[in-house]
Amino acid sequence: MAEAQPVLARPTSRRREFRRRLRASLGPWLYIAPAGLVMLVITLFPQLFQVWMAFTDFRIKHLRFNLFNPDTWAQFAPPFVGLANFYKILTNQLAIENYDFWRILAFNLTWTVTNVFFHVVLGVAIALALNSKGLLGRRVYRALFVLPWALPGYITALTWKNMYDPRFGAINQLIAIVNNWLGTNFPTDTRWMDVAQPPIGGPLSFLPLAFYCVLLANIWLGWPFMTVVATGALQAIPEELYEAASIDGASGWQKFWKITAPLIRPAMVPAIMLGTIWTFNQFNVIYFISGGGPFGRTEILVTQAFKLVYEQRLYGVAAAFSIVVFFILLIITLINNRVTRATEAYYV
Amino acid sequence: MFKIKRKEILRQVALQLFLLAVTAFVLFPILWIFSLALDPRNIDKPLELRLIPPGASLNSFRKILTEPFRLLCKDPSNVSTCMTFPRLLGNSLLVSLGTSVIAVILGASAAYAFSRFQFIGRQAGMLGFIVLIMLPASATLAPLYVLLTQVKVGTEPLRATLPGLMIAYGSGALPFAIWNLKGYFDTVPRELEEAAIIDGANQFQVFYRIIIPLSTPALAVTILFSFMSGWTEFILAWTFLENPSRFTLAMALRAMQGQFATPWSDFAALSILMSIPVVAIFFGLQRFIVSGLSMGAVKG
Numbered sequence: 209m210a211e212a213q214p215v216l217a218r219p220t221s222r223r224r225e226f227r228r229r230l231r232a233s234l235g236p237w238l239y240i241a242p243a244g245l246v247m248l249v250i251t252l253f254p255q256l257f258q259v260w261m262a263f264t265d266f267r268i269k270h271l272r273f274n275l276f277n278p279d280t281w282a283q284f285a286p287p288f289v290g291l292a293n294f295y296k297i298l299t300n301q302l303a304i305e306n307y308d309f310w311r312i313l314a315f316n317l318t319w320t321v322t323n324v325f326f327h328v329v330l331g332v333a334i335a336l337a338l339n340s341k342g343l344l345g346r347r348v349y350r351a352l353f354v355l356p357w358a359l360p361g362y363i364t365a366l367t368w369k370n371m372y373d374p375r376f377g378a379i380n381q382l383i384a385i386v387n388n389w390l391g392t393n394f395p396t397d398t399r400w401m402d403v404a405q406p407p408i409g410g411p412l413s414f415l416p417l418a419f420y421c422v423l424l425a426n427i428w429l430g431w432p433f434m435t436v437v438a439t440g441a442l443q444a445i446p447e448e449l450y451e452a453a454s455i456d457g458a459s460g461w462q463k464f465w466k467i468t469a470p471l472i473r474p475a476m477v478p479a480i481m482l483g484t485i486w487t488f489n490q491f492n493v494i495y496f497i498s499g500g501g502p503f504g505r506t507e508i509l510v511t512q513a514f515k516l517v518y519e520q521r522l523y524g525v526a527a528a529f530s531i532v533v534f535f536i537l538l539i540i541t542l543i544n545n546r547v548t549r550a551t552e553a554y555y556v
Numbered sequence: 557m558f559k560i561k562r563k564e565i566l567r568q569v570a571l572q573l574f575l576l577a578v579t580a581f582v583l584f585p586i587l588w589i590f591s592l593a594l595d596p597r598n599i600d601k602p603l604e605l606r607l608i609p610p611g612a613s614l615n616s617f618r619k620i621l622t623e624p625f626r627l628l629c630k631d632p633s634n635v636s637t638c639m640t641f642p643r644l645l646g647n648s649l650l651v652s653l654g655t656s657v658i659a660v661i662l663g664a665s666a667a668y669a670f671s672r673f674q675f676i677g678r679q680a681g682m683l684g685f686i687v688l689i690m691l692p693a694s695a696t697l698a699p700l701y702v703l704l705t706q707v708k709v710g711t712e713p714l715r716a717t718l719p720g721l722m723i724a725y726g727s728g729a730l731p732f733a734i735w736n737l738k739g740y741f742d743t744v745p746r747e748l749e750e751a752a753i754i755d756g757a758n759q760f761q762v763f764y765r766i767i768i769p770l771s772t773p774a775l776a777v778t779i780l781f782s783f784m785s786g787w788t789e790f791i792l793a794w795t796f797l798e799n800p801s802r803f804t805l806a807m808a809l810r811a812m813q814g815q816f817a818t819p820w821s822d823f824a825a826l827s828i829l830m831s832i833p834v835v836a837i838f839f840g841l842q843r844f845i846v847s848g849l850s851m852g853a854v855k856g
Contacts, residue, residue: 229676230676232673233676236675240681243666246726246727247731251688251727252688255696258691258699275699275702338575340571343568349578353579354842355582355586358839359586360788360831362809363831366813370820428582440847478739509692530691534687534692537690541686545683
């Protein structure tokens with residue numbers, strides 16, 4: 209009898225333990241409730257609605273469908289089409305010009321990787337330069353270098369678009385000035401956004417000239433964020449580490465790879481994770497500068513989704529498209545989260 | 557001694573050359589937009605690369621600041637119903653500040669729970685907030701429109717009011733706010749809270765007497781970023797707002813682009829005027845920005 213008791217007591221104590229934990233979870237959830245409620249209503253509800261739309265042939269005439277008004281249900285409910293939207297998206301059966309899902313995805317990934325690479329390399333290099341001892345004009349540089357980040361992205365995107373204008377844009381005029389100074393003969397009437405011939409052939413021939421242009425614009429926009437993050441991390445590295453390394457005869461290069469790189473890594477990894485999502489969905493630069501051209505070859509997934517809604521008015525397809533994009537980003541983020549463990553509590 | 561000094565000078569020169577090249581790269585587009593704004597001809601593009609174009613004037617700035625926007629009128633035949641710069645600015649400020657307040661208050665509260673407690677659903681909740689921003693919002697505009705139309709403020713739908721916009725933008729700004737603040741709260745030593753609790757403070761007092769004051773940099777960054785998202789958004793605003801008297805600066809800028817020919821000088825002038833407050837806040841908060849982004853605080 210005395211032996212059996214613990215066996216019997218186990219399930220109840222486990223349940224009691226669960227109840228205790230549930231009660232203890234109530235307090236934290238009260239703190240989360242206001243934010244949670246807003247997100248639930250304003251973000252989650254439309255997203256769930258979007259998930260439902262993805263399985264229907266929702267078009268402009270169904271916009272009068274109102275979930276809160278039963279009178280509209282019978283008349284305006286869109287027809288259920290199952291997975292047809294997803295099937296059409298992935299097998300390129302949408303009646304849109306220059307549409308090829310896998311090409312867009314490949315381009316989107318190339319776009320993200322190249323951008324984040326340049327952002328990090330430039331960002332860290334500039335942070336190192338700004339952080340070096342005895343630098344003259346440090347404060348001025350710091351103030352100036354935050355400008356690309358501080359300016360509203362939509363405004364800078366339109367400014368770059370204007371600069372790439374083939375006839376009177378700043379870029380072609382700059383080339384003319386260089387030609388004047390150096391006696392060179394570069395063309396000054398390049399149609400940056402329209403040239404179909406890829407500047408680099410071979411395996412990179414899927415990237416038109418416009419890609420390098422939007423890349424340059426987005427590098428301009430993106431590196432200051434990485435510099436700011438890297439600066440914060442660099443300032444936290446104790447000077448003694450470098451002094452000790454110098455005494456041991458370490459070269460500058462060795463100091464960078466053995467001290468600086470590992471110590472700024474914890475700060476850079478989450479910044480890269482955020483930067484990856486931002487760049488993957490960088491709507492402003494692509495939409496306003498290249499518009500996805502020439503022939504849709506600089507289109508990324510979010511600009512394509514936007515066009516599905518605002519140009520084609522294919523709401524159902526656009527909803528399915530958003531879900532596809534979501535799963536791609538989810539995979540990227542889960543991998544990132546695995547690497548950074550960013551959701552771990554600091555105190556356990 | 558001499559050799560060390562020469563090496564030092566060489567290093568300084570190399571650094572300066574590198575940083576000056578970066579400066580040129582950074583300033584080029586900014587100087588370009590200034591030169592566009594000064595160009596009196598209001599043509600689409602100046603004919604030569606000059607910082608001060610021939611006949612430069614501040615006319616575009618005067619026009620933007622004082623004249624009514626003829627594209628944004630309640631009644632297009634009556635100029636007095638058109639929006640002016642001060643009124644657009646007022647709306648923009650209201651929306652942006654409202655967005656910041658929503659994001660920072662709700663965000664700090666949620667971030668505190670995520671940072672300080674172990675509870676059921678913590679990991680899932682944390683991931684849930686970031687997952688929501690990964691779903692592109694392209695097709696959610698229609699359901700959000702319907703939803704916010706259902707809620708009535710007086711006789712009007714919430715959707716067509718500025719508070720409606722604030723809530724929508726605030727919701728968009730929350731995930732970043734929560735993640736950034738959580739990362740920063742993680743770095744505030746727990747001993748401080750324990751000491752306060754021994755002194756008789758309750759959980760909520762700990763939160764707003766200790767965590768909040770010690771997290772000024774992260775709060776400043778969160779306010780800045782949510783302010784900026786409200787300041788520049790125009791797609792949602794165009795779809796939701798009906799009455800031009802509620803239109804914002806970002807919408808006015810967008811309206812200029814929508815014409816057959818963009819009045820580039822006016823566009824450039826408005827761009828600059830819109831950028832000034834944001835850049836000013838950025839500079840004002842610069843010392844917080846480095847420390848307030850919690851990237852450095854996240855333990856790898």
